[in-house]
Amino acid sequence: MDAPLTRPARPRRRPVAAADTARNALTPAHWIEAATELLVDGGVDLVRVDVVAKVLEVTRGSFYWHFKDRNDLLARVLEAWRTAATEQVIERFEGRGGDARERIAELLTLPFRGPAAERAARIELAIRDWARRDATAQRAVDEVDERRIGYTAQCFSALGFDIAEARSRAFLLYGYQVAEALLRRQGSAAQQGERCALVERLLLMPVPAVAPETAGRGKAP
Numbered sequence: 001m002d003a004p005l006t007r008p009a010r011p012r013r014r015p016v017a018a019a020d021t022a023r024n025a026l027t028p029a030h031w032i033e034a035a036t037e038l039l040v041d042g043g044v045d046l047v048r049v050d051v052v053a054k055v056l057e058v059t060r061g062s063f064y065w066h067f068k069d070r071n072d073l074l075a076r077v078l079e080a081w082r083t084a085a086t087e088q089v090i091e092r093f094e095g096r097g098g099d100a101r102e103r104i105a106e107l108l109t110l111p112f113r114g115p116a117a118e119r120a121a122r123i124e125l126a127i128r129d130w131a132r133r134d135a136t137a138q139r140a141v142d143e144v145d146e147r148r149i150g151y152t153a154q155c156f157s158a159l160g161f162d163i164a165e166a167r168s169r170a171f172l173l174y175g176y177q178v179a180e181a182l183l184r185r186q187g188s189a190a191q192q193g194e195r196c197a198l199v200e201r202l203l204l205m206p207v208p209a210v211a212p213e214t215a216g217r218g219k220a221p
Contacts, residue, residue: 039130
């Protein structure tokens with residue numbers, strides 16, 4: 001007699017692990033943000049897949065749902081910083097309207113924007129330190145510097161300065177921003193305001209007119 005037919009056992013569903021749930025909830029932006037904080041805290045050598053996964057409390061395997069490898073993560077950290085440090089800032093400035101003089105005055109105040117400015121400065125310092133020994137990071141820094149100076153030069157050009165003068169003034173403004181970010185603990189808020197106002201007056205001063213009788217001095221006959 002044939003053995004009685006039995007219904008095949010239904011495959012048991014694998015319970016959804018907490019790590020799987022976390023993996024599905026996380027986006028690339030979460031990994032990039034966690035990696036950026038590690039970069040600030042300990043430099044680029046600390047930004048490792050296992051360390052970032054531990055910070056996010058997920059498995060290392062979850063990383064590969066979003067990134068090819070560590071280099072891919074690092075490249076996207078740089079891209080996120082580049083976008084936040086240039087295009088997003090410029091879009092905010094352009095969206096507010098106002099004339100070029102007002103934009104220059106506002107650019108001068110960027111280092112004093114409270115916790116947001118402090119965090120941005122910490123990230124930038126970490127990336128510039130990274131760029132000292134990594135060509136890819138250095139290219140990102142160079143691109144950000146050029147974009148910022150170029151935008152500021154456009155503001156000075158809109159006020160009537162020629163191209164060379166506009167770029168020189170833009171470079172001076174940028175150098176002032178970097179100095180204030182590095183030396184943020186120098187002086188009280190009132191003293192910082194006084195420095196900012198002085199730099200604004202100096203940068204917006206018109207180019208001195210050259211008297212006709214001195215215009216040709218110093219040139220070879």
